[in-house]
Amino acid sequence: MKAVFDHSEAEADNIRTFYFKPERSVQYTAGQYTEFHLPHHNPDKRGTQRWFTLSSSPDDELLTITTKYAGGDKSSSFKKTLFKLKPGTEVDMAEPMGDFVLPKLIQTPLIFVAGGIGITPFHSILSWLSDTVEDRPIKLLYGVRNEDEIIFQETFDKIGIEPTIVVGEPSAAWGGERGRITAELILGIEKPSDDTLVYVSGPEPMVQGLAQDLHKAGLDKHQIVSDEFPNYDGI
Ligand SMILES: Cc1cc2nc3c(=O)[nH]c(=O)nc-3n(C[C@H](O)[C@H](O)[C@H](O)COP(=O)(O)OP(=O)(O)OC[C@H]3O[C@@H](n4cnc5c(N)ncnc54)[C@H](O)[C@@H]3O)c2cc1C
Numbered sequence: 001m002k003a004v005f006d007h008s009e010a011e012a013d014n015i016r017t018f019y020f021k022p023e024r025s026v027q028y029t030a031g032q033y034t035e036f037h038l039p040h041h042n043p044d045k046r047g048t049q050r051w052f053t054l055s056s057s058p059d060d061e062l063l064t065i066t067t068k069y070a071g072g073d074k075s076s077s078f079k080k081t082l083f084k085l086k087p088g089t090e091v092d093m094a095e096p097m098g099d100f101v102l103p104k105l106i107q108t109p110l111i112f113v114a115g116g117i118g119i120t121p122f123h124s125i126l127s128w129l130s131d132t133v134e135d136r137p138i139k140l141l142y143g144v145r146n147e148d149e150i151i152f153q154e155t156f157d158k159i160g161i162e163p164t165i166v167v168g169e170p171s172a173a174w175g176g177e178r179g180r181i182t183a184e185l186i187l188g189i190e191k192p193s194d195d196t197l198v199y200v201s202g203p204e205p206m207v208q209g210l211a212q213d214l215h216k217a218g219l220d221k222h223q224i225v226s227d228e229f230p231n232y233d234g235i
Pocket residue numbers: 033046050051052053054065066067068069070074075076078079117120121227228229230231232233
């Protein structure tokens with residue numbers, strides 16, 4: 001599917017949301033991702049293709065992706081090109097896919113756990129719930145490196161969710177949780193029942209580590225739904 005870059009908006013110093021107008025209307029479920037092709041001159045070894053979650057709500061007119069810019073030599077040629085896109089540029093996206101989506105049963109208790117940019121599928125889901133005025137029992141834990149990287153606060157406010165935010169390298173003024181999200185913290189937020197589902201999204205090591213620890217702590221494997229972002233070395 002072709003899509004035309006419309007504009008981008010800063011979410012934080014190093015995080016932006018990119019808006020695209022698809023050539024035709026696209027059906028997708030909140031939480032899904034796409035394969036994104038961005039041909040450019042002299043691509044590095046990491047190439048011209050990436051996976052990105054659609055951070056938009058399926059009800060939005062434009063499709064969005066939200067991503068982080070590592071900066072300087074650390075950034076791939078792909079990200080350098082993306083962050084310099086000119087409005088009107090055409091890109092290629094695959095049909096949205098993936099099963100990191102809401103369960104059918106509306107009353108299923110949900111615990112969402114995001115590491116850094118892993119907040120994107122939850123943004124899509126929460127925006128869609130807000131658009132459709134659907135009420136679900138959701139708790140959200142959100143780990144970030146520092147306070148400047150907390151994004152999408154407006155969406156949390158709009159739907160009335162107060163996330164438990166855990167900051168890895170907080171300023172002295174930070175009054176909330178510090179360090180890393182642990183299985184103990186997740187299970188302490190709300191005692192899970194047999195039908196609780198815990199959705200974990202973020203850097204691969206974080207997601208895999210938490211999934212193992214949650215299982216060891218007694219959650220059945222089917223209660224843990226994972227979305228892993230490879231190539232992020234931290235949150
Ligand atoms: C299902 C799925 C959904 C995803 N959704 C999103 C999303 O919503 N938003 C998002 O930002 N990403 C998402 N990703 C990850 C995305 O596809 C990229 O892998 C990620 O953005 C990193 O991009 P980049 O490789 O261009 O690296 P950059 O962003 O340019 O750099 C990221 C980090 O990679 C390190 N690095 C440097 N060189 C290398 C190297 N050679 N190999 C590996 N790492 C290196 C850098 O130190 C830097 O810290 C998703 C991935 C999957 C599989």
